[in-house]
Amino acid sequence: MKRLLPLAVAALALSGCGLRPLYSGGSTGTVATTLAAVDVGAIEGKAGWLMGNALRDRFHSGQGTTVRYRLEVKLDDKIIGLGIRRDDSISRERRTLRARYQLVDLSNGSVLLDAAAGSDAGIDSVGSEYxxxxxxxxALERLSQIVADQILTRVATYVDHADRAAR
Structure with a gap:
């Protein structure tokens, strides 16, 4: 009995914390259907191609739903040398991928969400250029996936909050 009392208290405390699933309702829920109605605009460059594909995969864009929103993304991709060897060659690099994105309502052109996401990765520069x-x-492929996850999470959270405010 003494062991069950703390569990009961914890269960009661957690039930009142206000947490609820973001994707409640599954694929027919508000968040999932809204994300599927987002068209990812063209993004320039190799990093843009990788990011666009990652975002389309996550948003399930164009899967039988009418497009109501557009996600506009601008990327900043940089590689900076960090470590230097005795012969003045670079031994370590940092690749940084930053995304500035806007969620645009196509019905009236208003910007619903304007935010940024980013990540970086360390790279060892070895003797082989290849x-x-x-x-x-x-590193760019991994960063594209990480930043796409950040964007999806932020847009899904925005949709969920907007849906709760509308109720």
Whole structure:
């Protein structure tokens, strides 16, 4: 009995905390259907191509729903040398991918959400130029996935809050 009392108190405390599932209702819920109605605009460059694909995969864009929103994304992709060897060559790099994005309502052109997301990755510069380029490309692929996850989470949270405010 003494062991069950703390569990009961914890269950009561957590039930009143106000947490609820973001994707309640599954694929027919408000958040999921709204995300599917988002068209991801064209994004420039290789990083833009990777980011656009990652976002379309996450938003499930164009899967049988009418497009009501557009996500406009501008990327800033930088590689900065950090470590220097005795021969003045770079031994370590940092690749930074930042995204400035806006969620636009197509019915009236208003910007519903204006935010930024970003991440960075460390890259070892080895003696082989091929290996360094492969590491830089691999870092860009990973960063595109990470930043796309951040954007999806922020847009989904916005949709959920807007839906709760409308009720």
């Amino acid at each position: 290996a360094t380029i492969a590491a830089e490309n691999s």
